[in-house]
Amino acid sequence: MNRISRDQAxxxxxxxxxxxxxxxxxxxxxxxxxxxxEHRPSTTATLPDGETxxxxxxDEIVFAAQS
Amino acid sequence: xxxxxxxxxxxxxxxxxxxxDRVLRxxxxxxxxxxxxxxxxxxxxxxxxxxxxxxxTFEPDQALAAAVNRRYAGLEAVPLTGKTALAVEEAxxxxxxxxEDAFAGQDEADAEAPLAxxxxxETETALxxxxxxxxxxxxETALxxxLVEEESLDATLAAEDAYAGPEAAAFEEEExxxxxxxxxxxxxLSALPDxxxxxxxxxxxxxxxxxxxxxxxxxxxxxxxxNLDELVEDESAPxxxxxxxxxxxxxxxxxxxxxxxxxxxxxxxxxxxxxxxRRSPLPWILLVLFLGxxxxxxxxxxxxxxxxxxPGDAPVATGDAPxxxxxxxxxxxxxxxxxGSSADGQADTSAAAAQPAVPTPAEPAPExxxxxxxxxxxxxxxxxxxxxxxxxxxxxxxxxxxxGRSIPVDVLQGVSGGVTRYRVAVGxxxxxxxxxxxxxxxxxxxxxxxxxxxxxxxx
Numbered sequence: 001m002n003r004i005s006r007d008q009a010x011x012x013x014x015x016x017x018x019x020x021x022x023x024x025x026x027x028x029x030x031x032x033x034x035x036x037x038e039h040r041p042s043t044t045a046t047l048p049d050g051e052t053x054x055x056x057x058x059d060e061i062v063f064a065a066q067s
Numbered sequence: 068x069x070x071x072x073x074x075x076x077x078x079x080x081x082x083x084x085x086x087x088d089r090v091l092r093x094x095x096x097x098x099x100x101x102x103x104x105x106x107x108x109x110x111x112x113x114x115x116x117x118x119x120x121x122x123x124t125f126e127p128d129q130a131l132a133a134a135v136n137r138r139y140a141g142l143e144a145v146p147l148t149g150k151t152a153l154a155v156e157e158a159x160x161x162x163x164x165x166x167e168d169a170f171a172g173q174d175e176a177d178a179e180a181p182l183a184x185x186x187x188x189e190t191e192t193a194l195x196x197x198x199x200x201x202x203x204x205x206x207e208t209a210l211x212x213x214l215v216e217e218e219s220l221d222a223t224l225a226a227e228d229a230y231a232g233p234e235a236a237a238f239e240e241e242e243x244x245x246x247x248x249x250x251x252x253x254x255x256l257s258a259l260p261d262x263x264x265x266x267x268x269x270x271x272x273x274x275x276x277x278x279x280x281x282x283x284x285x286x287x288x289x290x291x292x293x294n295l296d297e298l299v300e301d302e303s304a305p306x307x308x309x310x311x312x313x314x315x316x317x318x319x320x321x322x323x324x325x326x327x328x329x330x331x332x333x334x335x336x337x338x339x340x341x342x343x344x345r346r347s348p349l350p351w352i353l354l355v356l357f358l359g360x361x362x363x364x365x366x367x368x369x370x371x372x373x374x375x376x377x378p379g380d381a382p383v384a385t386g387d388a389p390x391x392x393x394x395x396x397x398x399x400x401x402x403x404x405x406x407g408s409s410a411d412g413q414a415d416t417s418a419a420a421a422q423p424a425v426p427t428p429a430e431p432a433p434e435x436x437x438x439x440x441x442x443x444x445x446x447x448x449x450x451x452x453x454x455x456x457x458x459x460x461x462x463x464x465x466x467x468x469x470x471g472r473s474i475p476v477d478v479l480q481g482v483s484g485g486v487t488r489y490r491v492a493v494g495x496x497x498x499x500x501x502x503x504x505x506x507x508x509x510x511x512x513x514x515x516x517x518x519x520x521x522x523x524x525x526x
Contacts, residue, residue: 004080009090012079014112016072022134027072030088031095032116033123037135042518044147044503054499056142057516059135061114063125 021061033065099123138452138516141481141488145446145519147499436466437475439495441524446502447479447492449520450513458489465493468512479526495522 017035020027026036042057077087098116101108107117114127133140439447451461458478466476479492493513494505502519 004082004086004090006094008080009094010110011112012076013091013094014110016075016079017113018131018134020072020075021131022137025071029072029095030091032098033125035125039515041515045144052147053144054147054503054519055144056139056518058139058142061125061127061132061135063127065123065125067122 029066031066033063035061035063038062139518140452141486142449142452142518142520145499145521147503147519437473439475439477439479439492439522441479441522441526443495444522444524445495445497446499446519447496447522448494448502448506448509448513448517449479449490449492450517451491452488453491455489458491461491465491469493469509474509479520479522481523481526490520492520492522493517 017027017029021035021037024037026034028034037059040058040060043055044052045055046052073084073087073091076091077084080087080090082090098108098110099118102116102118102123107115109115112128112131114125114131117124117126127135450465451458453461455478462476462478469476474494476491476493479490481488481490493509494502496502496505499519499521506513506517506519
């Protein structure tokens with residue numbers, strides 16, 4: 001059995017979570033919540049100066065806390 | 068995918084899944100406790116967990132957010148109205164660029180600007196957290212010891228004991244770990260190298276592309292004079308012209324090709340007429356003599372063209388006549404097959420005579436795809452942003468999908484944040500509003516993430 005330090009555990013967790021999210025997968029962190037990627041399509045918005053712009057689309061990380 | 072996460076983490080840490088689950092829950096408890104006490108806790112490479120009055124929230128790390136959003140990295144908002152949506156003819160792009168930059172400064176706060184602004188905040192916060200964490204060491208250590216004790220009590224499994232020991236040792240040995248001191252600023256930096264290689268790789272790829280521009284092909288550009296793509300188009304245009312000529316006058320095309328390739332003309336020209344007529348009445352010797360004379364005559368007839376050595380012939384022809392470049396390989400292949408077979412026997416010559424006619428009808432090359440005229444400017448729809456090779460493949464896919472609609476599809480090149488982006492662009496219209504209309508018109512033919520962007524002359 002390997003000795004696992006907290007550093008190793010955190011580093012491995014970050015790697016695994018990152019890989020999963022980049023591939024668009026949902027990640028459930030026990031006792032914490034769920035991380036997933038949501039797509040935000042391009043939208044139009046009006047700036048304070050009255051100019052209308054089209055916002056580019058993006059993929060965002062969304063966290064839903066475990067209740 | 069909880070099971071998957073545990074399994075992957077177990078594989079990564081090389082421990083049993085049940086122990087991995089315990090490690091995960093231990094970390095979760097620490098994060099929750101820390102965030103409840105200090106308001107927030109930062110996990111380098113992952114993000115910041117913050118405890119609000121309502122619930123636990125999470126703000127992803129910049130590098131992680133960028134990695135997830137890599138498909139749309141470097142995009143900018145596009146003005147749709149007023150003076151910034153200019154007609155192509157006017158095209159004072161400097162004004163638009165200035166307007167867009169001004170907008171980008173205030174609206175893209177979540178894109179690139181925060182990298183410089185938020186990092187110090189994160190560092191300061193992390194320092195504050197570290198101080199707070201050190202104060203809370205004792206309490207957290209107590210939690211860790213509790214967990215260790217629980218595991219120690221569970222002596223039914225030797226493996227768990229083996230795990231609990233090391234884990235406890237790890238917790239005790241690194242006292243600061245109990246309060247998540249490893250989440251220090253210097254650790255935060257360690258998360259960045261994961262992202263940097265990608266950016267560096269893309270940059271290198273971009274540099275490689277620039278170093279070998281002949282492989283990068285916006286060949287349809289007519290604004291020529293600034294890149295090597297002009298050469299590509301110059302080659303492709305004569306090709307089409309040559310193909311048209313061959314279609315209209317198939318007969319002359321055969322001798323023209325025969326002159327270029329010495330081995331090919333011999334069998335097709337001479338063999339077919341004499342063989343069927345003379346073979347039956349004459350003995351073998353006469354036949355051989357006749358063919359020898361004919362071959363010699365053909366050789367002398369074509370001698371001027373054949374004088375150069377065979378290996379050097381093809382490159383010369385290719386260099387002198389770009390249009391023949393595409394037909395040469397096919398003819399060369401045929402010639403090779405014919406020369407090999409004719410050495411075995413004369414019977415192949417009749418079959419070879421029929422072969423030259425085959426490639427002629429197959430010549431019609433596909434018409435050159437419509438490209439975006441960068442000099443003309445305007446707006447386009449970007450359907451993908453990826454590496455150069457993938458962008459070319461993606462562009463070809465959209466050309467096929469939109470075939471018959473006379474909509475140009477091209478790969479635009481742009482630099483954002485020091486990284487070269489290759490964007491697959493569909494359509495070219497004068498204004499951003501027209502681009503939006505085009506997007507709506509094409510509808511399902513375009514992916515969900517399609518967005519409008521301006522066509523830069525140097526894209």
